[in-house]
Amino acid sequence: MKTVFSYAKPYKWPIIIAIILMLTELSVELIQPLLIAKIIDDGILSGDVNVIWTWGSVMMGLAFVALFSGVINSYFAAHAAQSFAFDLRQALFRQVQAFSMATFLRFPTAGLITRLTSDVNMAQNVLFMALRIMMRAPLLVLGSLIMAFVVNVKLALYLLIGAPVLLVFLVIMARKGVGYFSNVQKRLDRVNRVIQENLQAVRLIKAYLRGAYEASRFSKVADYLRRDTVKAMRMMELILPVLLFIMNVSLMAVLWFGAIEIGNGDAQVGELVAIVNYAMRMTGAFSMFAFIIVALSRAKASSERMEEVLLANEDLEHHNSESSSMTRFDGDLRFENVSFHYPGKPEPILDNVSFHVAPGEKLAIMGATGSGKSTLLNLIPRIFEATEGKIYVGGVEVNEWGLKDLRDAIGLVPQQSILFTGSILENLSWGDVEAAPDELEEAAKKAQIHESIDLFPKKYGTRVGQKGVNLSGGQKQRLSIARALVRKPSILILDDSTSALDVKTEMALWESLEKEAATMLVVTQKVQTAIGADHILLLDEGKVVGYGKHADLMKQSALYRKIAESQSEEEAITDVTDHS
Numbered sequence: 001m002k003t004v005f006s007y008a009k010p011y012k013w014p015i016i017i018a019i020i021l022m023l024t025e026l027s028v029e030l031i032q033p034l035l036i037a038k039i040i041d042d043g044i045l046s047g048d049v050n051v052i053w054t055w056g057s058v059m060m061g062l063a064f065v066a067l068f069s070g071v072i073n074s075y076f077a078a079h080a081a082q083s084f085a086f087d088l089r090q091a092l093f094r095q096v097q098a099f100s101m102a103t104f105l106r107f108p109t110a111g112l113i114t115r116l117t118s119d120v121n122m123a124q125n126v127l128f129m130a131l132r133i134m135m136r137a138p139l140l141v142l143g144s145l146i147m148a149f150v151v152n153v154k155l156a157l158y159l160l161i162g163a164p165v166l167l168v169f170l171v172i173m174a175r176k177g178v179g180y181f182s183n184v185q186k187r188l189d190r191v192n193r194v195i196q197e198n199l200q201a202v203r204l205i206k207a208y209l210r211g212a213y214e215a216s217r218f219s220k221v222a223d224y225l226r227r228d229t230v231k232a233m234r235m236m237e238l239i240l241p242v243l244l245f246i247m248n249v250s251l252m253a254v255l256w257f258g259a260i261e262i263g264n265g266d267a268q269v270g271e272l273v274a275i276v277n278y279a280m281r282m283t284g285a286f287s288m289f290a291f292i293i294v295a296l297s298r299a300k301a302s303s304e305r306m307e308e309v310l311l312a313n314e315d316l317e318h319h320n321s322e323s324s325s326m327t328r329f330d331g332d333l334r335f336e337n338v339s340f341h342y343p344g345k346p347e348p349i350l351d352n353v354s355f356h357v358a359p360g361e362k363l364a365i366m367g368a369t370g371s372g373k374s375t376l377l378n379l380i381p382r383i384f385e386a387t388e389g390k391i392y393v394g395g396v397e398v399n400e401w402g403l404k405d406l407r408d409a410i411g412l413v414p415q416q417s418i419l420f421t422g423s424i425l426e427n428l429s430w431g432d433v434e435a436a437p438d439e440l441e442e443a444a445k446k447a448q449i450h451e452s453i454d455l456f457p458k459k460y461g462t463r464v465g466q467k468g469v470n471l472s473g474g475q476k477q478r479l480s481i482a483r484a485l486v487r488k489p490s491i492l493i494l495d496d497s498t499s500a501l502d503v504k505t506e507m508a509l510w511e512s513l514e515k516e517a518a519t520m521l522v523v524t525q526k527v528q529t530a531i532g533a534d535h536i537l538l539l540d541e542g543k544v545v546g547y548g549k550h551a552d553l554m555k556q557s558a559l560y561r562k563i564a565e566s567q568s569e570e571e572a573i574t575d576v577t578d579h580s
């Protein structure tokens with residue numbers, strides 16, 4: 001909890017003020033029974049009206065002081081708790097942004113979302129409650145006990161009858177609570193995961209009529225959440241009745257023995273009333289304990305989850321601090337005996353891969369699905385680090401470039417076009433925030449999307465829905481390519497990014513990209529596209545099984561020939577069907 005609550009440090013003054021006000025409220029509450037005792041013993045029993053008026057007025061005055069302290073305390077407590085949660089959420093978000101892919105894959109996305117929402121809320125509530133009631137309740141118990149001893153030591157001792165049982169009971173409950181509520185948060189992660197998957201795949205679910213199946217999947221995880229929450233809350237609900245029982249036994253003892261002490265002349269009526277009053281306040285404060293233990297257990301479970309994120313610093317990416325003084329590299333790219341396996345998975349995905357692409361050249365990468373094409377591309381901007389071997393860009397090993405310098409010069413178009421909610425212009429300028437509008441338009445023209453944008457009523461101001469829902473697959477792909485071109489990259493990486501384009505548009509796109517000075521790496525399934533490349537790299541199960549020009553590979557590689565022949569057969573069939 002220490003790391004999480006260190007984010008409250010900047011708000012130490014509002015916290016201190018809130019605590020002072022809480023203590024003021026508490027002091028008033030502790031003084032009131034003393035004043036009642038005085039009014040009874042020196043005023044009512046002695047028939048002195050003046051004493052009643054004087055101390056009655058003091059009590060009223062103090063009640064107002066408590067009221068104002070309470071209101072102002074709430075103000076400062078809310079300010080501190082909200083600001084703390086804001087900072088904590090920002091820190092978590094920044095930390096997740098800095099995660100390397102390897103670290104990122106350790107945390108399920110839904111779990112990260114719960115940590116940034118529900119877990120932060122839990123910590124925020126606990127800080128607010130700490131400043132309002134949490135600290136007050138134990139202090140009220142302690143203060144009442146001390147005051148009871150001040151009033152009458154003998155009577156106050158009866159209040160301690162249940163103390164040892166009470167303490168042991170509270171410690172056990174608090175310990176159990178953390179485990180139970182940690183489970184609840186994990187269940188919440190799962191609920192979030194199902195919701196997330198569901199909302200992302202809504203079209204597919206409709207098309208496959210899987211609504212009912214998904215609903216039952218959701219109700220299953222929601223039911224686990226309900227069951228674990230009920231389990232945790234049931235255990236916590238035990239706290240209050242047990243506490244009240246122990247306190248009531250103590251109170252009975254005070255009344256019973258108090259009556260005897262008064263009969264013996266060892267105590268006064270006012271003293272007994274004051275002690276009963278303190279006992280009642282202690283009982284009231286104890287009833288808060290159940291609530292406090294639940295809140296603390298939840299906050300501890302949540303803090304541990306947040307600390308896993310905040311302290312996961314094994315390989316963070318520091319984009320700016322790593323910035324090197326080297327100038328932008330040319331597009332020279334070299335892989336030397338590169339091997340790679342995913343973290344925690346022993347099987348190699350790339351095995352001893354070597355090749356060279358000179359600046360401005362185009363390399364087509366082919367291979368069956370799962371042969372490691374996307375993985376290879378991800379090693380260039382260091383989304384993942386090669387496990388063995390070396391990768392050089394511009395003649396320098398990738399690890400020696402500052403991440404910012406390296407990634408600034410690479411335009412990556414992923415296999416799945418990912419767009420953000422916002423205008424087309426905003427999506428394009430995501431490639432380079434400093435690019436002028438005419439540069440964005442220029443990139444759109446090169447990516448063959450300008451004409452389509454021009455047909456939209458709001459043109460470049462057209463809003464792209466979440467993940468580009470209001471655009472066709474081909475439009476999304478071309479926008480993603482334009483976004484990469486905005487960076488004016490030295491190396492342009494296209495990971496099967498033209499699959500949704502019709503032949504004519506694709507031809508026009510390649511023609512336009514030919515004019516780019518960038519080195520190009522193009523993953524493609526189409527031999528027709530590969531023919532236009534300077535070299536073709538053929539991968540099979542992570543190994544290079546062919547490298548050269550189309551004609552070379554036709555001679556050297558049986559696999560390549562098979563792919564080429566199957567595609568020319570397909571074309572022949574298409575031609576026949578087109579003519580019939």
Ligand SMILES: Nc1ncnc2c1ncn2[C@@H]1O[C@H](COP(=O)(O)OP(=O)(O)OP(=O)(O)O)[C@@H](O)[C@H]1O
Pocket residue numbers: 105342345349367368369370371372373374375376415
């Ligand atoms: N994050 C990951 N963790 C573990 N294994 C992974 C991960 N991502 C991919 N793989 C595995 O690595 C292998 C290569 O995947 P990759 O995406 O590089 O293939 P690909 O050639 O690009 O395939 P496709 O043409 O279908 O996109 C696959 O067997 C895949 O299961």
